[in-house]
Amino acid sequence: MRLTFILFLSAHLLGFFYFPLKVRDGGVGGYISSFAFYALAVFLLFAPTLDNILFFYALTLILFHILLDLPFFFLRRRFVNPLQKAIFFFSEEALHLIFFSILSYIYSARWTSPTPWRGVRSFLNQASLDYSQVLSFIALLLLLFAVSSRIISLIIITQDESKHPFTSLAMCLERCLYAAALYLNSPLAFALIFASRMAFTAPALIKNGEKTYKVLLEGVLSALLAFSSYTLVSPFIHY
Secondary structure (H helix, E strand, O other): OHHHHHHHHHHHHHHHHHOOOHHHHHHHHHHHHHHHHHHHHHHHHHOOOOOHHHHHHHHHHHHHHHHHHHHHHHHHOOOOOHHHHHHHHHHHHHHHHHHHHHHHHHHHHHOOOOOOOHHHHHHHHHOOOOHHHHHHHHHHHHHHHHHHHHHHHHHOOOOOHHHOOOOHHHHHHHHHHHHHHHHOOOHHHHHHHHHHHHHHHHHHHHHOHHHHHHHHHHHHHHHHHHHHHHHHHHHHHOO
């Protein structure tokens, strides 16, 4: 069940947040293209050993995403309020997590865990690395980068991100440091990273006080999202 869930989660994160999403702005045709990219991402993680069970796993994930996301697509076009967009986003992702949990339990009870990329797993075993742990770290990185950035952009409406004292890439690397501190079980390191972040942004806040609350909120959200992402994935890293 553990491997099935983390595999579903990684495939969803890759297809939904990392493959080209701007095509969704192109109407129904663009949204169909986004489904094609999603399917490509799913099969990328499940390939190249698509036996009957793996093909069924991948197909189930793709069909569920289409059935779930299609109503959200038409509803999303009606509402432009930032709060409504945030509610839609979190509702959709919560439903995905619930589905992954239920499906992983059912499939694990009926079949064995899927074994995609058998060649890679064999190489990892020779290097004394556990495949499910490596996949869990991949899912963690996916969460720390585009997913967390997307959540921050939904909560904080920024007009010009290029002028912010902490760039998007820097914030992603910051969240990776937070996760590393959590992995090493070092609350002190976590606190030092947060304090350093605040100290780094202090000069810019003095010059531009009107953006103070946004920058401070970004710092808090970045730390919280790193903690939440690690908390979600940690049961699959430490088992």
